[in-house]
Amino acid sequence: MALGIGNAGSSGSGEILNRIEYDARAGRFFRVDRSQNASGDWETNKVEMKTPLTLVYDIENIEVGWVKLDKSGVDFRMVAIGENIGPRPEGTDMNGKPSYRQGFRLKVYSKNLLGGVRTFAHTAQCVIGQMDSLHTRFSTQFPANQGKVPVVTVTDTLPIKSGQSTNYAPVFTIDKWIDRPADLTAPARAEAPKPQAVPSTGSGHAPPPAPKTAEPADMEPEFA
Amino acid sequence: MMNAFEQHGIGHLSVSQANLFAAAPALYVMERLLGHRGGVGISAHRGTAAEHGIERGLFSPDMPVSECQDAALKEFDRLTALCAGANRDKEREAIPGIVETALAELRQYGAPSRPEGGRQHKIECRLDGVPVPVIGYLDFVFGQSGTIVDLKTQLALSSKIKEEHARQGALYQHAHGNYEMRFAYTTPKKIGVYVLENGRQHLEALRQIFLRMERFLSVSKDPKELAGIVCPDYSSFYWSDPATRAKGLQVFGF
Numbered sequence: 001m002a003l004g005i006g007n008a009g010s011s012g013s014g015e016i017l018n019r020i021e022y023d024a025r026a027g028r029f030f031r032v033d034r035s036q037n038a039s040g041d042w043e044t045n046k047v048e049m050k051t052p053l054t055l056v057y058d059i060e061n062i063e064v065g066w067v068k069l070d071k072s073g074v075d076f077r078m079v080a081i082g083e084n085i086g087p088r089p090e091g092t093d094m095n096g097k098p099s100y101r102q103g104f105r106l107k108v109y110s111k112n113l114l115g116g117v118r119t120f121a122h123t124a125q126c127v128i129g130q131m132d133s134l135h136t137r138f139s140t141q142f143p144a145n146q147g148k149v150p151v152v153t154v155t156d157t158l159p160i161k162s163g164q165s166t167n168y169a170p171v172f173t174i175d176k177w178i179d180r181p182a183d184l185t186a187p188a189r190a191e192a193p194k195p196q197a198v199p200s201t202g203s204g205h206a207p208p209p210a211p212k213t214a215e216p217a218d219m220e221p222e223f224a
Numbered sequence: 225m226m227n228a229f230e231q232h233g234i235g236h237l238s239v240s241q242a243n244l245f246a247a248a249p250a251l252y253v254m255e256r257l258l259g260h261r262g263g264v265g266i267s268a269h270r271g272t273a274a275e276h277g278i279e280r281g282l283f284s285p286d287m288p289v290s291e292c293q294d295a296a297l298k299e300f301d302r303l304t305a306l307c308a309g310a311n312r313d314k315e316r317e318a319i320p321g322i323v324e325t326a327l328a329e330l331r332q333y334g335a336p337s338r339p340e341g342g343r344q345h346k347i348e349c350r351l352d353g354v355p356v357p358v359i360g361y362l363d364f365v366f367g368q369s370g371t372i373v374d375l376k377t378q379l380a381l382s383s384k385i386k387e388e389h390a391r392q393g394a395l396y397q398h399a400h401g402n403y404e405m406r407f408a409y410t411t412p413k414k415i416g417v418y419v420l421e422n423g424r425q426h427l428e429a430l431r432q433i434f435l436r437m438e439r440f441l442s443v444s445k446d447p448k449e450l451a452g453i454v455c456p457d458y459s460s461f462y463w464s465d466p467a468t469r470a471k472g473l474q475v476f477g478f
Contacts, residue, residue, distance in 0.1 A: 125353070125435070160439065160442055161444075162228065163231075199421070199422035200421050201385035201386065201387060201420065202420045202421040203383055203385070204418065209333070211369050212368065212370050
């Protein structure tokens with residue numbers, strides 16, 4: 001099932017969690033530790049996590065939407081998968097490019113490697129593509145593993161050439177399914193998410209249309 | 225810095241490229257990247273010829289249907305002069321009925337807008353994240369009713385718009401603001417005119433195909449290397465032409 005990244009919405013969950021980072025240009029994962037020094041200032045320390053990297057991925061509650069990651073700060077406008085992410089929020093960066101990019105965010109867990117729960121988010125196309133593929137496999141296996149979460153290993157990276165540069169997409173594998181760890185709580189849901197229906201195309205003979213009073217070119221375009 | 229499309233000499237995209245890539249990636253590689261084009265099937269010529277006659281009848285509303293049918297048959301004979309096929313006669317026989325059926329319905333729409341220079345209305349669009357433009361050609365634009373109609377000729381009537389056509393219609397609708405997009409599926413005896421639904425979703429599907437196409441093309445600049453990682457499915461109707469299959473055997477080795 002596709003991540004459905006493409007349409008818009010609201011902000012996601014309110015928790016603030018530490019994160020892990022994936023450097024697509026290098027194909028490397030990092031644990032990002034934040035701590036206060038003696039002066040009370042917050043410092044960031046990145047610790048590399050080598051592959052194969054095994055974590056629990058809370059794919060069931062993955063969020064999709066718009067992400068801003070630049071020097072002015074971080075902003076996530078996320079919704080639960082399957083919901084409409086809405087139009088791109090306004091704003092451009094110093095180079096005139098849109099500030100917000102489509103991306104995903106989900107929780108990952110490992111007591112040993114991460115000290116508990118962290119978030120993993122990304123906006124690079126090559127990473128989104130691999131997460132899309134992982135989500136599809138998750139969706140296939142989930143009905144037989146209700147109430148459980150997948151243990152996922154990044155076994156390798158896939159070089160993706162784009163022009164003169166090469167990015168590295170992580171290759172995800174679902175190893176097994178385990179009971180949801182107590183620390184990895186699921187957000188309350190009114191009902192289970194419904195699978196997306198394939199959009200209909202159009203059927204049923206339509207009679208000839210009546211002439212319009214105004215020229216369609218004067219009206220607001222349906223697709224902006 | 226060139227994108228993957230430009231590296232393969234692809235300056236613009238089309239819905240037909242997307243549909244071919246999605247349905248038969250091996251044929252896409254063979255035809256579009258390696259340049260080994262398969263033959264145009266006789267049914268495609270039937271469609272082109274019938275459209276020729278229908279077009280005459282729509283732009284000249286007083287032209288007798290028989291004249292439109294004659295024009296269509298002449299066009300079919302011209303296009304298939306060097307085409308041999310067991311179904312040639314069957315396809316030719318279908319043309320007069322298709323022309324008559326289509327005109328009976330579509331002449332009620334009024335006269336279509338005349339394209340500027342050329343037979344069809346050319347459109348050019350940009351899709352988010354797709355680095356080259358997407359080009360298309362509209363069959364008939366009825367400005368008075370704000371309707372775009374794309375003609376599809378068949379021997380058996382579809383009951384709904386096909387997925388690949390929905391992507392085509394979504395692109396046309398994207399280029400033409402507030403117009404309604406319709407497909408007129410026409411057989412010798414029946415016509416089904418269907419209004420496109422969920423255009424936004426089908427446009428997104430089209431965009432996703434182009435994004436995947438770019439990822440695929442970025443794997444290698446060498447089309448032969450790309451041919452080495454896809455497999456032809458000769459059971460698909462895309463491979464129905466014997467010459468195309470023969471070329472496939474040559475290119476893919478099996």
